[in-house]
Amino acid sequence: MKLLRDTWLIFQRQALLLLRNPVWILVGVFQPVMYLLLFAPLLKPALNVRTNAEAYEIFVPGLLVLLAIFGGLFQGFGLIAELRAGVIERSRVTPVSRFALLLGRSLRDTVSLLAQAVIITLLALLFDLRVVLGNLLLAYLMLALISLMTSALSYGVALAVKSEDVLAPLMNTVAQPVLLLSGILLPLTFAPGWLQGIADWNPFSWAVDGVRALFRGDLGAPEVWQGLVIMAVLAVAAITWAARLFARSVR
């Protein structure tokens, strides 16, 4: 009960602060929209598919997963600003649940990601993308798990390094191979065997495959449950780790 209440309090405050600066949501939407408008038209000939709808079916899921990964990984910057402002320390002297300090923040990130995902999905509908609602909700669940994981991971690393100067290159270094090895931009079906072999070890490539299957309307595909299970396990692990860091007295 206390955990739920505390999480809600932290979530509320974080959401309030985000809404006071809605520019961040718009910035978050702007880039994917650019991809949607300026990159996606190349895909129909490149992927050798018959219709735009088919191209978007492949591209939009990748774009959404990309958004979830990057959006989450860079949340740590906000936390470093909060550390500097002393608000984290102020929370730590209160009896508030340490787990709630993390969970409230990660849930805020997840909700704002889902808001972005909805905007992008609606825009993609204008480009003839069609997806079954139930499948779409499952795809959003996958995105939520990714976002919870990456934002918790980012908060944990931010608490450990406490400096933007370290966090930025670290996150970029992690994100780039993850991005390239997940088939986010182009499906890995085009990749040579060795590259596919490595990508199999990238959990996000499972997530992308799962979301693509859902957008294709293939609810029964094994990628769907495999992706969900892998993301759920990793999300729990990341949250547990970061919450422990919040609880430990640092510095």
Next chain:
Amino acid sequence: MRRWGLFVGSLRLTAAVSACRCTAAGPRARPRVGAEMIETRGLRKSFTSRQGKEKKTVEAVRGVDLTVDEGEIFGFLGPNGAGKTTTLRMLATLIEPDGGTAVVAGADLRKNPSEVRRRIGYVAQGGATWDDSTAREELILQARLYGISRADAQARTARVLEAFNLAAYADRKCKTYSGGQRRRVDIALGIIHEPKVVFLDEPTTGLDPQSRAHMWDEIRRLRAEGITVFITTHYLDEADALCDRISIMDNGEIVASGTPEALKREISGDVVRVGVDSPARAAEVLGSADFVNKLETHDDSVRLYVDEGAAAIPLVLRALDAASVPLGTIELHRPTLDDVFLTKTGRSLRES
């Protein structure tokens, strides 16, 4: 000494001790009424820092014993880097001690830090508000983080805003506040849950003289409401004017404890400087007086070292008058806490 405390709205009777528990050497000026609010024994903390390949261990706090009584303003005086903040952060559960014991507000710091958290307030040196939220939002959230219901949190917030003279700006964003207003918000955040003891780390650093004076009044008001206040400071005048008792800390250790008065008296007593035309005559008359501990003769004056300067002055006047020695001027010099620091550590606090 007894105070009847009114804590913003809720009437709370507090038998509070103020001031005086003197050091073992000094006399007890006033009887002690209250219980211990904080008691530490051998509290230690060291930090390991890495410089290249070398590991350096710094003993920030090396065995601190201190007792803070209920209802007093207790001050930790010392230069930057003396270990004041580290000790404060240990007592506020923010860092774990390496050794020693401490009981804070009746709860064991090592065994039950979460209970300590419920009973204390802590105000960090740098402040702690989000730029984009308002004082009212911050106070309500803070109260709710202590498990207080929404309605109660709102009512308390209204009272505290009033008490700290913040009501007029309560719904403006924190980033628009002046330094003094921000500081008042910080302290209001530290006491919104009615703690038994509140820790204030350098509460007046960076404030202009007027805001500083206001802050002192706020801190005294907390005491009047029955809250024990533990502050750190590197300002001599602040420790002297504001604190009922102080501990002087240097290099991770407490070098002296007591009331500012007792500490100053303990080291040297007062100096009375008597300006006369014939110092030799004056020295002859006063040298044998029993209230003079020591006498120095200068060109145009004599300096008398006495226990109580205020009591010595009439005696000096009478003695010189009786011996018909014409008196020019008479001045009383009282030792400062800096003299205490100098005596205990061999350097001046102003230099360090």
